Amino acid sequence: MDRRSFLKTGAAASAMLAAPALVRAQGAGPIKVGVLHSLSGTMAISETTLKDVMLMLIEEQNRNGGLLGRELQPVVVDPASDWPLFAEKARELIEKDQVAAVFGCWTSVSRKSVLPVFKELNNLLFYPVQYEGEESERNVFYTGAAPNQQAIPAVDYLMSEDGGSVERWVLAGTDYVYPRTTNKILEAYLKSKGVAAEDIMINYTPFGHSDWQTIVSDIKAFGSAGKKTAVVSTINGDANVPFYKELANQGISAEDIPVVAFSVGEEELAGLDTSPLVGHLAAWNYFMSVDTPENADFIAKWHAFIGDESRVTNDPMEAHYIGFNMWVKAVEKAGTTDPDAVIDAIIGVSVPNLTGGCSTMMPNHHITKPVLVGEIQEDGQFDVVWETPGLVVGDAWSDYLPDSAKLIADWRAPMSCGNFNVELGRCGGGA
Amino acid sequence: MKIVLALPLRPFPAALLTALVLMLPALMLPSAGRAAGFEELVARLPEGSYSDRAEVIEAIARTGDPRAAEVLGALLEGSLHVRKADGRVVIIEKTDAGTVAFDALTGEALGAVAGRSTEKIKVNNRLRGMLRSAIGALSLMSPDRETRLMAAQSVFASGDPANIEALDAALSAESDREVATALAEARAVAILNTDAPVEEKRAAVAILRARGDAAAQAALAPHASDPAIGNEVTAALAEIERVRQMWGVAQNVWYGLSLGSVLMLAAIGLAITFGVMGVINMAHGELVMLGAYTTFAVQEAIRGAAPWLFDWSLLIAAPLAVLVAGGVGIAIERGIVRHLYGRPLETLLATWGVSLILQQAVRTIFGPNNREVGNPSWMSGSLEIGQMTVTWSRLWILIFALCVFAALLLVLRRSFFGLQMRAVTQNRPMAAEMGIDTGRIDALTFGLGAGIAGLAGVALSQIDNVSPNLGQSYIVDSFMVVVFGGAGNLWGAFAGAFGLGIVNKFLEPWTGAVLGKILVLVFIILFIQKRPRGLFALRGRAVEA
Numbered sequence: 001m002d003r004r005s006f007l008k009t010g011a012a013a014s015a016m017l018a019a020p021a022l023v024r025a026q027g028a029g030p031i032k033v034g035v036l037h038s039l040s041g042t043m044a045i046s047e048t049t050l051k052d053v054m055l056m057l058i059e060e061q062n063r064n065g066g067l068l069g070r071e072l073q074p075v076v077v078d079p080a081s082d083w084p085l086f087a088e089k090a091r092e093l094i095e096k097d098q099v100a101a102v103f104g105c106w107t108s109v110s111r112k113s114v115l116p117v118f119k120e121l122n123n124l125l126f127y128p129v130q131y132e133g134e135e136s137e138r139n140v141f142y143t144g145a146a147p148n149q150q151a152i153p154a155v156d157y158l159m160s161e162d163g164g165s166v167e168r169w170v171l172a173g174t175d176y177v178y179p180r181t182t183n184k185i186l187e188a189y190l191k192s193k194g195v196a197a198e199d200i201m202i203n204y205t206p207f208g209h210s211d212w213q214t215i216v217s218d219i220k221a222f223g224s225a226g227k228k229t230a231v232v233s234t235i236n237g238d239a240n241v242p243f244y245k246e247l248a249n250q251g252i253s254a255e256d257i258p259v260v261a262f263s264v265g266e267e268e269l270a271g272l273d274t275s276p277l278v279g280h281l282a283a284w285n286y287f288m289s290v291d292t293p294e295n296a297d298f299i300a301k302w303h304a305f306i307g308d309e310s311r312v313t314n315d316p317m318e319a320h321y322i323g324f325n326m327w328v329k330a331v332e333k334a335g336t337t338d339p340d341a342v343i344d345a346i347i348g349v350s351v352p353n354l355t356g357g358c359s360t361m362m363p364n365h366h367i368t369k370p371v372l373v374g375e376i377q378e379d380g381q382f383d384v385v386w387e388t389p390g391l392v393v394g395d396a397w398s399d400y401l402p403d404s405a406k407l408i409a410d411w412r413a414p415m416s417c418g419n420f421n422v423e424l425g426r427c428g429g430g431a
Numbered sequence: 432m433k434i435v436l437a438l439p440l441r442p443f444p445a446a447l448l449t450a451l452v453l454m455l456p457a458l459m460l461p462s463a464g465r466a467a468g469f470e471e472l473v474a475r476l477p478e479g480s481y482s483d484r485a486e487v488i489e490a491i492a493r494t495g496d497p498r499a500a501e502v503l504g505a506l507l508e509g510s511l512h513v514r515k516a517d518g519r520v521v522i523i524e525k526t527d528a529g530t531v532a533f534d535a536l537t538g539e540a541l542g543a544v545a546g547r548s549t550e551k552i553k554v555n556n557r558l559r560g561m562l563r564s565a566i567g568a569l570s571l572m573s574p575d576r577e578t579r580l581m582a583a584q585s586v587f588a589s590g591d592p593a594n595i596e597a598l599d600a601a602l603s604a605e606s607d608r609e610v611a612t613a614l615a616e617a618r619a620v621a622i623l624n625t626d627a628p629v630e631e632k633r634a635a636v637a638i639l640r641a642r643g644d645a646a647a648q649a650a651l652a653p654h655a656s657d658p659a660i661g662n663e664v665t666a667a668l669a670e671i672e673r674v675r676q677m678w679g680v681a682q683n684v685w686y687g688l689s690l691g692s693v694l695m696l697a698a699i700g701l702a703i704t705f706g707v708m709g710v711i712n713m714a715h716g717e718l719v720m721l722g723a724y725t726t727f728a729v730q731e732a733i734r735g736a737a738p739w740l741f742d743w744s745l746l747i748a749a750p751l752a753v754l755v756a757g758g759v760g761i762a763i764e765r766g767i768v769r770h771l772y773g774r775p776l777e778t779l780l781a782t783w784g785v786s787l788i789l790q791q792a793v794r795t796i797f798g799p800n801n802r803e804v805g806n807p808s809w810m811s812g813s814l815e816i817g818q819m820t821v822t823w824s825r826l827w828i829l830i831f832a833l834c835v836f837a838a839l840l841l842v843l844r845r846s847f848f849g850l851q852m853r854a855v856t857q858n859r860p861m862a863a864e865m866g867i868d869t870g871r872i873d874a875l876t877f878g879l880g881a882g883i884a885g886l887a888g889v890a891l892s893q894i895d896n897v898s899p900n901l902g903q904s905y906i907v908d909s910f911m912v913v914v915f916g917g918a919g920n921l922w923g924a925f926a927g928a929f930g931l932g933i934v935n936k937f938l939e940p941w942t943g944a945v946l947g948k949i950l951v952l953v954f955i956i957l958f959i960q961k962r963p964r965g966l967f968a969l970r971g972r973a974v975e976a
Contacts, residue, residue, distance in 0.1 A: 044899075045799045045800055045801065045898060048799050161482065162555060162557060163556075164560075206948055210904060211689075211693070213690075213822075214683075217820065221645060224649040225648070226649045226650070226651070238801070238898060241896045242896065249811070270800055272801070272803060385481070
């Protein structure tokens with residue numbers, strides 16, 4: 001009997017003995033892990049998969065002896081794509097269920113809605129989705145990409161010879177905080193690279209926009225100025241399908257005007273006939289098609305867990321995989337699930353990602369990731385056509401926005417600040 | 432470490448030679464094609480980066496080898512693979528019996544291959560563009576007219592002066608007028624990229640000016656600052672722009688009609704349930720969604736059982752969607768709505784509950800993800816009318832919407848059921864006195880409205896996502912149309928839908944989609960203040976109440 005299983009049996013035995021007694025915070029009962037993803041409503045399309053992947057990871061950890069000799073117990077709640085309900089459910093997880101950490105949220109609105117709860121009750125949130133940056137909180141760990149880990153390298157690729165030496169840019173997005181901020185950063189970046197203002201077209205559409213005729217024909221007209229044109233798309237969720245359909249119907253192929261998307265992954269393409277989309281691009285930190293032993297293993301486990309060989313894996317799933325393993329390692333390092341101890345212990349923790357490298361938690365609570373650009377294939381998968389030579393460190397505050405360029409985040413003592421202003425020499429942002 | 436040590440130990444001339452050979456393709460590009468044979472070049476395709484591959488592709492095209500078009504075509508389609516065992520370049524063909532490989536050079540059949548024993552030679556967008564242009568140049572003399580036309584178009588897109596010779600040869604042999612025009616246009620683009628005499632360039636500008644579309648504009652624009660022909664180019668661009676502006680108006684009208692047809696399809700069922708019966712049915716959008724899912728289910732069944740029927744899938748799905756959505760509609764009316772007549776607030780809440788139940792039920796059965804509904808071949812692609820792009824799917828949806836509208840008018844005006852329905856909605860007690868089963872007519876009327884929502888779902892599945900959220904995006908628009916058009920009158924829904932569609936599409940280019948939508952809403956609010964009963968006056972039960 002090795003030490004792990006001994007501990008586990010011991011823990012199980014003491015758990016049985018202690019069962020009638022009151023559960024103490026650091027008792028021998030299971031460690032609870034909150035899963036805060038919408039299982040109904042508009043966001044269920046993206047978030048249900050993340051709930052499943054968390055259950056898979058927790059199950060596997062338990063099979064390998066649990067954590068600190070205790071069993072992990074997932075607590076799944078359904079915030080139903082309703083932003084205020086996210087905050088309520090987060091409070092319920094922390095106060096009633098006494099979870100040690102929460103993995104959840106998709107949209108930035110939902111993250112902003114739960115933030116005060118995590119600060120007030122001092123718990124941990126692992127946020128797995130690419131987002132607009134401009135934030136670093138003590139209680140949140142951002143395992144998805146910041147703009148410099150997705151948008152900027154993608155634009156660099158399109159500007160390169162292999163990417164087609166693009167000179168004219170359409171920044172198309174859904175009208176909310178992520179596309180607005182990302183496009184602000186991109187616009188500043190493009191201008192810093194010498195792109196003239198008249199070579200940038202910015203367009204916003206409402207959520208769920210389905211009639212793309214006018215916009216696609218505008219893009220077509222914009223692209224006929226004799227310079228290579230590309231579309232950088234931060235169009236969200238469901239609106240992508242009719243957008244790509246309209247592009248195909250109006251005869252715009254990826255060779256004429258490539259579209260690089262930051263919100264379209266394997267899961268989104270599953271609802272689409274991809275043959276007219278071949279060659280359009282997406283930038284992520286992970287693709288299902290990446291050929292590494294870690295990824296093959298992950299996909300095999302996912303298929304076994306979900307019982308369906310046709311299910312795809314995607315970038316936010318990898319982010320949860322990384323985030324969960326980082327948390328496990330930090331808890332083992334700290335020897336406790338106490339949030340304060342874990343927050344201190346997790347910085348510098350390094351775990352393997354699925355693309356053949358190791359991701360590290362940085363002091364600004366963002367992680368290091370490779371950036372991959374993939375082209376859509378006929379089978380709905382992506383072929384990686386370009387990747388950054390090394391890992392990119394997530395940047396909480398963009399260097400291309402004048403107000404945030406002077407801010408840094410470092411949660412190690414003695415600074416312990418998410419928005420330290422290097423010009424004024426104090427914590428507290430621009431004020 | 433070993434390599435670093437080994438290099439200086441090599442005999443010097445050999446190292447130099449290796450370096451020279453390695454640099455050969457880069458140094459001597461123009462002659463590399465002839466120097467390296469076709470076979471050797473093909474063998475070199477799998478190696479190196481995309482840029483290396485680009486050079487090899489150019490060299491292959493330049494060999495003029497008769498097999499080049501086929502090999503490059505296979506590369507473009509992703510069927511050119513390299514066998515992992517011996518590095519042989521093969522063309523993969525998928526047959527019913529499995530995957531088989533052929534030697535790319537000799538065409539020799541190499542038998543079946545296992546999935547992982549070969550690797551695809553990858554191309555990216557830049558290479559795809561190059562390949563298309565190279566294949567185009569190689570197939571300009573093809574016996575097939577369509578192939579020649581496509582070839583001329585890809586050569587046009589590349590604008591590569593290297594193709595002028597091939598174009599001249601093709602032009603002198605061409606007998607078809609349309610292909611000849613395309614070839615002349617392709618030649619004009621290429622001429623502009625050379626140092627040809629000014630006269631020849633002027634002629635080229637004139638040819639492109641006559642073509643006058645976005646592609647011609649893109650080809651001309653870079654030459655606007657050319658000192659020799661700058662004036663002609665600027666004038667041609669201005670002319671093209673002027674013509675395009677005019678077409679732009681027509682294009683906007685078309686977009687407006689198309690959006691209007693979608694709005695009308697979504698709203699017309701509601702015009703019956705809300706407009707005629709006065710029931711606020713918040714589950715209307717979900718009935719549309721059920722129609723879309725019926726289409727999905729029909730297509731799945733066809734894919735599995737009878738793939739040749741695929742082009743007919745929408746026609747098969749349409750009556751089924753009416754039955755499914757209509758049946759659910761009748762169930763809603765009999766089960767819930769009939770107990771709540773005259774209590775609009777309770778109806779609203781109850782039907783909203785039904786909409787959530789239907790959404791979650793579909794989510795549980797079909798999953799939360801989008802489902803793929805394919806376009807039949809006759810609904811894919813687009814039609815060019817002058818400078819206007821009319822997509823087939825939108826055109827068919829417009830025709831379909833008009834047919835549904837006409838059929839509905841006929842049912843209401845000419846059929847016995849329509850007569851009974853009008854009688855019940857205009858004067859219920861009198862209709863009951865005359866022996867009409869008003870309960871049955873209520874159920875059937877509601878079912879009719881729901882069935883038409885299902886039909887709308889079949890059409891909308893072609894242009895929108897088929898997901899459990901499909902209905903939500905249409906419910907607000909539908910109510911907007913019915914309220915604006917005037918409840919109780921089908922012509923109101925007709926005028927409301929097309930009016931709003933066109934207004935929306937004319938606002939969109941200037942204000943953007945977001946502000947455009949807000950302005951339309953503000954306009955409707957103001958309009959309703961002035962004419963609370965909408966464009967067309969109200970009739971039916973709501974008046975009595």
